[in-house]
Amino acid sequence: MLKSNARNAKWLVNARNFTSIKGKSLAEASKALETQTISALELTNACIEQIEATRQLNMFVADTFESARQLAKESDIRRSNGNARGPLDGIPVGVKDIFCMNNEAPTTCGSKILEGFKSPYESTVTQRLLDAGAIPLGKLNMDEFGMGSATKYSKFGSTINPWSKDFDKNALVAGGSSGASAAAIASGCVFAALGSDTGGSVRQPAAYCGVTGIKPNYGRISRHGMIAYASSLDTPAFFTKTAKDASIVLPLLSGPDGKDSTAIQDSISPGWCQLPSSLNLNGLTVGVPKEYFVQELPEEILNVWDQGIKHLKEAGARVVETSLPLTKYALPTYYILACAEASSNLSRYDGVRYGHRATTEGIAVNNDDSNQANALHDLYCRTRSEGFGEEVQRRILSGTFVLSAGAFNDYYERAVIVRERIRKDFANSFESGIDVLLTPTTPTGPFSLHGNADPIDMFMNDIMTIPASLAGLPSISVPTALSADGFPLGLQLIGAPKEEDIILQAAIAMENQINFNQFIPTRVYEGTR
Missing domain, CATH: 3.90.1300.10 (Amidase signature (AS) domain)
Structure with missing residues (x-):
């Protein structure tokens, strides 16, 4: 059994004191374990x-x-x-x-x-x-x-x-x-x-x-x-x-x-x-992208940003302005692509193989093939309506729309193109000497x-x-x-x-x-x- 001196015992047991274990970093906790002043079991129990x-x-x-x-x-x-x-x-x-x-x-x-x-x-x-x-x-x-x-x-x-x-x-x-x-x-x-x-x-x-x-x-x-x-x-x-x-x-x-x-x-x-x-x-070299200075940013956030620039300069870094011109298109591009992929990925959750399954009460099933197909479709609909929350349903429906035949070219394909251009914006900044x-x-x-x-x-x-x-x-x-x-x-x-x-x-x-x-x-x- 590893020994723990009185100071470390107090450090672990006093759970109400914010100078105790809860305020320590991983590096500090790892050092305490390494020096065997505390045990892993004591740390876990704390x-x-x-x-x-x-x-x-x-x-x-x-x-x-x-x-x-x-x-x-x-x-x-x-x-x-x-x-x-x-x-x-x-x-x-x-x-x-x-x-x-x-x-x-x-x-x-x-x-x-x-x-x-x-x-x-x-x-x-x-x-x-x-x-x-x-x-x-x-x-x-x-x-x-x-x-x-x-x-x-x-x-x-x-x-x-x-x-x-x-x-x-x-x-x-x-x-x-x-x-x-x-x-x-x-x-x-x-x-x-x-x-x-x-x-x-x-x-x-x-x-x-x-x-x-x-x-x-x-x-x-x-x-x-x-x-x-x-x-x-x-x-x-x-x-x-x-x-x-x-x-x-x-x-x-x-x-x-x-x-x-x-x-x-x-x-x-x-x-x-x-x-x-x-x-x-x-x-x-630290780059500060000018497009991130959006009009909606509160003064408090701008002040913190200035403070971060000051910290980096004091540490010896050179700070310069840079440009990421397609930043303004990132949000819609992301939600088109993310919702499209979510629609595809979450299609596997149907209540048949694992997880929640809706009740079959009220679903008429007989030997007629068309009725069986309708019953299965009803099971899928009930299961996914009950199993997914409102936000997930919203994103699945959005993604299904942008992948549809009438919207694919106007939304999904354009989002893929814009994503590549956003990636190129970043590449240009780093190629210009920004680290x-x-x-x-x-x-x-x-x-x-x-x-x-x-x-x-x-x-x-x-x-x-x-x-x-x-x-x-x-x-x-x-x-x-x-x-x-x-x-x-x-x-x-x-x-x-x-x-x-x-x-x-x-x-x-x-x-x-x-x-x-x-x-x-x-x-x-x-x-x-």
Whole structure:
């Protein structure tokens, strides 16, 4: 049994003190495990205690606590024998409910139509977490099939932002669709959490919850075992407290995978992205795209952007203006393509093979072939109407329309062309000598959970993150400041293809000038029960 001195015991047990385990980074927790001042089982139990204390936020939709404790005991044995698997060995993590896991937790994608589905196989990214010795504590809430910007379109109900002034009338959204994963990091329940980013579903909630969210280059992390929304855009991604933590996790999840033909097949060097904690940016050129200065941006966001430019200059970077002229077409292009792919991908959910099936009551079935066909059609209609939520139905119908014979040429084909031109815009900027781009992550701070936002207004929350997704580029959101109301605001760094190490270098340099102690939602750390 590993020994824990009195100071560390207090550090773990005092779950109401925000200087305790919940305020620590992954790097700090990993160091404590490495020096054997705490055990993986103690660390796991402390995180489970915090999950129980924050149930009101509705983050975890399925728990795997018993298997987690067993994995923690095995981690402690490995470490005591000198066989630790690396910096993630013994570290508690969370998994968005979009990733298949071959354990006791269902994989539902936040949807009634997958109710009770238990995967017979493990996704590549969760297998790599397990291979690294990480300890999954359960599945995290999400917008149904990743379609949403607030984690409120879920059969499990809404997730509440830990930064909310109260968790009732003044509750804020956690962002979406990976809002619960961001909230789990912000509230100190886990040290890393898997999410998925199709058009900003990791970066936007990271900004809203005051944590770091990284979307690697498309294909950097295998999509095998991640339930599809829009296959040409879906990117496994993750959250950590800091960019330094992200640089530890990314190499362990990346690499070739024969189960995913879209995965980058380049081998990963052992030290890739594992950067020193103190960096200067001498020789780095940062581009500020003028098209992102949209008229609707509040002065507060512009001030944070200016602050980020100042931080990068102080770290030694050269900041220049650049142009991405087709940015204004990114939002409609994205929603045409994403909805079209969603219509195709979600056609497999029919109630016949797995998941929810509508009742057959009232459906007349006899030996007549036409009646049997009508009955089957009725079953499909009932199942999909009952199983899919309103937002998913809206996007399926939109996608079906743009793929129809009368609209295909006018919408889908034009969107494909515009996407290529948007990708070329980015390529031109990087070819001109720019190493990284700096933009706001979101046009506003977190908004009320109880507002009746128009779907188009909800789409606008992704206006800053969608262009990088269309181009498949690596990008990261870093918490940078607090709003006048005391809520977190983030900035986004976008890199050239396959250059995650560059955006991490810039993000860590920014971190070195930011007081991260401010990004702790003290209400949650003081307890919610």
